[in-house]
Amino acid sequence: MIKKKFVTILKWGALLGAGLSLIKLLSFCGEKVSYNFGPVSDLLMVVLCVLLIYMGIREIRDRYQDGVIRFTRAFAIGTGIVAVAYLVVSLYMMLHFNVIQPDGVDQINTKNIEKKKSSILADTLTDAELTQYIQDIRKSTADRIIQVCETDSAQNANLAGANKIINLFETRIQGLKKEKKTDFPSVFQLDTFDVWSVKMLRFCSIEFIPDSTVDSMAIAAVRYVADSAYPEPAADKRLHEAMPQIPQFTSKNGAAFITSFPVLLYGILLNIFVALYLYRKEKRVCPAEETPEEPDTEMNQENTAGDEEQNPA
Structure with missing residues (x-):
């Protein structure tokens, strides 16, 4: 059984x-x-x-x-x-x-990464990420200036100008974040922040160009650096940190x-x-069909005898 x-x-x-x-x-x-x-x-x-x-x-x-x-x-x-x-x-x-x-597992892994990236891009930039982003700009700009400029005076001039531009950039961003400008509802969303921040950094570079020849040369170098050296995008950095949590086969x-x-x-x-x-607790039994009652034989015999007496042949 x-x-x-x-x-x-x-x-x-x-x-x-x-x-x-x-x-x-x-x-x-x-x-x-x-x-x-x-x-x-x-x-x-x-x-x-x-x-x-x-x-x-x-x-x-x-x-x-x-x-x-x-x-x-x-x-x-x-x-x-x-x-x-x-x-x-x-x-x-x-x-x-x-x-x-054969490439099905790789496609699943890629799809999991893209799904996580989409959720990250829909999120907003945190205060810690914004601070780190600005620090990365300072570091990448300084490294580039040291690499390009040959003399200490040129390095110092470019570093001074770069710091002023980055300070202006930081002031603008922090101001927008505190005031929560309705004109920029998606400024701090990760899928748009990187592009917007690059434009803002270039705008600050152009706005800060002074009249003196020496400072103009320094700012020109800073603008070159701003066009060629940007930190890792905040969205990519967060994705890199989240990689161990993404299912990968x-x-x-x-x-x-x-x-x-x-x-x-x-x-x-x-x-x-x-x-x-x-599920059933007990077996279902169909009700038996009712059988017609058998006629009483004795009563039938008496009725028959009575009929014979009333109708003699």
Whole structure:
């Protein structure tokens, strides 16, 4: 009996796994022809899970349990079916990542990075990041001046001019941040801050050009530096810091088991409702059809005798 139940679980689990694998393959083929098969495939997976879990539990209940099954037993049977399906889908995903789509794992890794980057770009710059950004500008500008200028006097003149420009730049930015200007609602959003800050730095360089010849030469060098040496964008820096937290697959087989895990998770969730629907405490008995009452023989005989007396031949 136990062996037959186990074979039934294997049968329905294998059918469920094969069906889900086929849906995944069709979804992949849909991507190749630029057809959004995602919503349809999700719906088909849910329907297939519910249907085959239902069929498996009902077969064991009616064939081996005499029509009676507890919720815990029904849930255990459904979980077994889902577990077998998960293993089958995992085997298919191994085949998929190794044969059908060899670069599939790399695409998943890239998609995870892009998703994280999109969430970062939608965020705003923090005070600490703004301070670090300005410090990076000072450092990159100073390094560039030291590299370009040959004499100490030229270096000092350029450094003095650069610091004044960066101070003006910092004052403008801090002023906007404190006043929260409505004219610049997205200035401090990471996807626009880097471009805006470069424009502002150039504007400060042009605005600060003095009249004296020596200072003009210094500012010219600073403008050259401002055009060629910018720090790492704040968004890229935050993304670099967040890289250890982004899911990255290094093994195709490991990726197959992990990407198939939703089958196990959602299958068990659907199994709860199917088990609740199918469980029975006692066997259902159809009410027997009522049989007509047999006529009383003695009464019939008396009635017959009375009729004969009233109607003599």
